[in-house]
Amino acid sequence: MARDPREARVASWTMGTLFPAEPVTVAPGAVHLPGWLRIESQRELVGRCRDWVRACGGMRHHRTPRGGTMSVGMASLGWYWEPYRYSATLPDGTPVPALPALLGELARSGVAAAFGDEAAESQPPYDVALINFYGPEAKMGMHQDREERCAAPVVSLSLGDTCVFRFGNTETRSRPYTDVELRGGDLFVFGGAARMAYHGVPRTRPGTADPATGLESGRLNITIRASGLSA
Numbered sequence: 001m002a003r004d005p006r007e008a009r010v011a012s013w014t015m016g017t018l019f020p021a022e023p024v025t026v027a028p029g030a031v032h033l034p035g036w037l038r039i040e041s042q043r044e045l046v047g048r049c050r051d052w053v054r055a056c057g058g059m060r061h062h063r064t065p066r067g068g069t070m071s072v073g074m075a076s077l078g079w080y081w082e083p084y085r086y087s088a089t090l091p092d093g094t095p096v097p098a099l100p101a102l103l104g105e106l107a108r109s110g111v112a113a114a115f116g117d118e119a120a121e122s123q124p125p126y127d128v129a130l131i132n133f134y135g136p137e138a139k140m141g142m143h144q145d146r147e148e149r150c151a152a153p154v155v156s157l158s159l160g161d162t163c164v165f166r167f168g169n170t171e172t173r174s175r176p177y178t179d180v181e182l183r184g185g186d187l188f189v190f191g192g193a194a195r196m197a198y199h200g201v202p203r204t205r206p207g208t209a210d211p212a213t214g215l216e217s218g219r220l221n222i223t224i225r226a227s228g229l230s231a
Helices: 005-011 039-055 101-115 117-121
Strands: 024-027 030-033 073-077 080-082 085-087 128-134 140-143 154-160 162-167 178-182 187-190 199-205 219-225
Touching: 005 101, 024 178, 030 101, 039 073, 039 128, 039 154, 039 219, 073 080, 101 117, 101 154, 101 187, 101 219, 162 219
Parallel strands: none
Antiparallel strands: 024 030, 030 187, 073 128, 080 085, 128 219, 140 199, 154 187, 154 219, 162 178, 162 199
């Protein structure tokens, strides 16, 4: 069977089989693949993120239902996310930019790397991504990704500064949880029994970004999801 040319493109972005990352199962259904993205791919994604964010009208620090302001800057592709719902338009009423095909391909490849090709092929199309920027003091409280209407795995790519990623359980924001260091280029995928696990980022490690990526400070996180929504 002929190979899908999109798969060949995405394969060139990852470490592939020459220097395979050893996957780490953090919990049933949650897999961490360190160093999944090549350094050149990280640099390319940083540049593309800047373009995508401009197309979205810039980063936003959302207000929470309790009146606080999120310390993490966010931009949305495919669907506009704000606590805690999706919409088809940006705040100014213009349509949300479509999810770039590359991110959909990376999501599928990430699921395959974590769970195998069969699992990747069974997923619905990925159609939404959140680009999150963490400055030196930014953090993300424990939460569930529950606005989606399907249970496809969440695919998370890390760029820039290392963070402490806290991955918990499905019942409560408190223990038990596991703290994982996510570095630039790391992949984290969670689905199945872990799909509704609480998770957050209690801190980043400023100054740990590789300047070769073009992001000298801060952390970019691209979280790719299948919304299950119809236009």
